[in-house]
Amino acid sequence: MMGRLNHDQGQLFYSFSLEEAVPDDHLVCKLAAVIDLSWVHAELAPHYPNNGRPSIDPELMIRMLIVGYVFAIRSERALCRDVQVNLAYRWFCELSIEDKVPDHSAFSRARNERFRDSDIFRRLFEHVVQTCIAAGLVGGEGFAVDASLIAADANKQRSIPGAEWSKECAAKAASRAVREYLATLNDAAFGAASEVRPKFISPSDPAAQWTGAMRGPAFFAYADNYLVDVKCGVIVDVEATRAIRQAEVGAAQTMIDRTEERLGLKPTRLAADSAYGSAPTLNWIVNEKKIAPHIPVIDMSTRKDGTFSRADFTFDKDRNVYICPMGKRLKTTGRILAEHKYRYIASTCDCGPCPLKSKCCPNTPARMIPRDINEDARDVARALTGTKAFEQSRRDRKRVEMLFAHLKRIFRLSRLRLRGPRGAQDEFTLAAIAQNLCRLAKLVARAPPLAATCVA
Ligand code: SF4
Structure with missing residues (x-):
């Protein structure tokens, strides 16, 4: 029936x-x-x-x-x-x-x-990260750091050219987002990250950065920075910054310091892409934090015209000289140039009659090699490149990329709803909490506790 x-x-x-x-x-x-x-x-x-x-x-x-x-x-x-x-x-x-x-x-x-x-x-x-640590989901040995751009709640149509924007005019507008931005002008993650004036500024959210970094049409964005423990992909720190590289690198340092101070976690290796491979950053990681940098080095010294590159010369650390392919020494005066570099120069007496001169310094009387003041740290990173541990870190870096993909596609956080530096920080922190909770729930879910019961 x-x-x-x-x-x-x-x-x-x-x-x-x-x-x-x-x-x-x-x-x-x-x-x-x-x-x-x-x-x-x-x-x-x-x-x-x-x-x-x-x-x-x-x-x-x-x-x-x-x-x-x-x-x-x-x-x-x-x-x-x-x-x-x-x-x-x-x-x-x-x-x-x-x-x-x-x-x-x-x-x-x-x-x-x-x-x-x-x-x-x-x-x-x-609190959630500490729960993850207690559940054994955080190894504390290897961290990976990366940033992803999230569109701000700001439109190009309502923006003004960067040259027309001033602190004084903005102060009159006095919206919360503007007040927050003015308060962060000396902050390394925002105003102090770069002195370059952006092409466009959104008067309603001046901290949002006009960026074309995604190789498509430019847009206003903030950078969401994650520091992730690679054991299970738990986010151990999160930071909102302007969408420019200097701010993102500064955020990585802030997060590593804060994680050590607040959670007592300090990794032995850090995986990151070449955006974090500048000499001062590597110096901070290697010499100040004593962390192994599994980071590709940004190296502009390779020559493409067939003449010897810096890699063809051997650096003798004890004598502080470079040794050229003919076994001659290149010395430095010890003076630091404007670009934070030493200059090592060969003797014209050696180079003049040298049979390799056309392959070494065809247009100058003697060969010169610049060396960054933090080249030691770059050498440490170079020595790690290609090792088994480095290759593992390269794979581990994908965990951060997957978290950002999850954030945008599953959590639908491809555009911020809140404005200003604090708004971006709140949204990124809440999203990171939600991602960690989902990870925790998936890996250590237990029977649910007794909760609200109602009889009507
Ligand atoms: S040109 Fe000078 S620096 Fe170059 S290989 Fe000859 S001696 Fe050495």
């Missing part, structure tokens, strides 16, 4: 358990099993007054934001609507079936005030 749905929805009493309605293998159950927000109230307590009307529970807002990032709900308006009707989201947020969902406007108020004052997203990020 054909069954027919009973359309009578007027039943007065129901027996209903929210927990039973959520399938055990739903992602929210796995997330609930690995996340601990019991410390949030104590952390935020100093930022709330002791009297007045009770605020919306900050733990609830943080849980909702995690749902938003994990399930790629990019607008807070849509997030509130989805939590209203989705039982699994309600269960994860510890809301009963009758509890009211906060209005979307509460999020921007909390984020711009108490959440930023308390730096709660960074605390939460570190």
